[in-house]
Amino acid sequence: MARRVALFATCLIDALFPDAGRATVELLERLGQPVEFPLEQTCCGQMHANSGYFEADLVRRYVDIFDPYDAVVVPSGSCAGAIRHQHPMIARAAGDEALAARAEATADKTYELSQFLIDVLGTDDVGAYFPHRVTYHPTCHSLRMLGVGDRPLRLLRNVRGIDLVELPRWDECCGFGGTFAVKNVDTSAAMLADKMEAVIETGAEVLCAGDRSCLMHIGGGLGRIRAGIRTLHLAEILASAEAA
């Protein structure tokens, strides 16, 4: 029986960065893995939780919607990390052990995009073509909360035509941190400045990451200083193919 896979697009991509969602769908279809997009989906509740507002209703919503699928793909390390590590805690804080157990089960079949490609589909060469100078920022939640390791880089290294350059001090946080970016704007701006300096140092024309949220922050900073560097989600590069 064919695997039923759902896309959890995340609220941010749904609202502001549809191109990253489209690229994810097109990439997976090209690899022969169609996805469904359950229209009831909204948000995993991470922004609320990280600000101290625990929304067990959003956890329940996620579990109810995605429980029927064999796997869920999330084009965000941060949201996938929240689903895996925060959902059971939020359910428990609300005193709902049954929900916590279901949340754990659903979290177990929830994959960040690079994990899904390599661990589930078993490929690190998706046949992409992207003839540009690119640097990759491994976002903290992908790297440390989720432990995606070098999966995104393995995928990028196999892209035809790409000039992939290492980002100096790549393991350093960009300073986004959700509402940290506004609650501690001065510290966030200082971290952003250092990250932008590192990005500019590479001479890349594209900054790539697996999280649109961090890219919104770094890209917003690069835009403000007119750095002339685009930000693209990993899916957007992997979905690019040579015109036939």
Added chain:
Amino acid sequence: MSSGETIWTDDPPFPENARKALTDSQLRRNLRKATTTIRERRNGLIGEMADWQELRAAGAAIKDDVLSNVERYLEQFEQAATAHGAQVHWARDADEANSIVASLIEATGEREVIKVKSMATQEIGLVPALARRGIDAYETDLAEMIVQLGHDRPSHIVVPAIHKNRAEIREIFLREMDDAPPDLTDDPQALAEAARRHLRRKFFESKVAISGANFAIAESGSLLVSESEGNGRMCLTLPRTLISVVGIEKLIPTFRDLEVFLQLLPRSATGERMNPYNTVWTGVTPGDGPQEVHIVLLDNGRTNVLRDEIGRQALRCIRCAACLNVCPVYERTGGHAYGATYPGPIGAVLTPQLVGVEHASKLPFASTLCGYCYEVCPVKIDIPTVLVKLRHDVVRAQRHPAEAALFAAAGKAMKGRRRWTQALRLAPLMRFVRRGGPPPLSRWTDVRDLPEPPRRSFRDWWVKEHEQR
């Protein structure tokens, strides 16, 4: 002489302290250089340990056992220490501990005492408390001495003068140290020599010393202090009377457990394979070392922390400060911004729990949750998770009505497909505030653009492409 009062408040709050600290370019340079150096040394040493993850797990498990059975281990410790001639005192809070220590010193008739570096005594504000009773306590750890001479506050758990460079240290010595050579240079060796001569006098004159402890061994009633300079050992061996203030979470069950912790601690703290000086003492040894040994066991909020299932793991902490050295926030703001004895990520989870979230409500938010602290923690404290849990406690303790309303509205929109679809239709309005919005949006747009809103949402594209074909 005072090393500053213990501060446990939001006044001024972290974001404000941080803003001020960020303008100090000298501080930024000092911090970056120092934390990068320690971090690289630490990472190099961890790389040569094949069983590092197992050691971390063992450290966490031993501490969890202590925390689950703290009463039993405390009694065992008291019995063993007493049997070896130590006198054990119990202090519920800072005031009790300070007054016990002051009375013990007064009973000796001394007015001057020397100190080993200790976080517990910083936490209770012992030095200023003693000063109020007419007792001068001199810090003998080099960095603590620099901080004390400079009428400053420590800004790091292991390297308290990390915010000062050697030129600044030379200035402090020349200004504040009565026997500093007038031709003192900022050569590290010259600075250390000046400090050495200054401290030697104190070591030989003092009859009473105060310390903390890195570990309290329950089975034998022994205490252990780990240090790099040997100044601690001077204090622990030369005076007649030794008084140690020890947090109840410093317990470990057996001497053998040191096998784990003496591998974890030096690598994590200073990036060394072992500490140059590990001093262990068990009560009184007749004719050798201090002949009057006191141990003050300190609670000061710790049993409250034990009640919290998620938060209690913070009490595993062995004060190595590895989390400070990797924290991108600490690296930029320094320790003073946290306004408390314990700065950095561990401080952000420890302080609010020890004093109540209502008194330190900004600290749980002083983190991007990047997770580097958890990755390096030698006793596996999941600091990001504890931070999120404490944010939840803050929100419940004191609601910020405007913020709560915003989150409630967003939450409501996210709980129904129709409401969410309607909310997404508002995205194009963002075009008008991309480069400058009203508060609180301005706190985003002051430093970064908002993205150019898309023509349509992802779901609108999906419905058009997939549902209608």
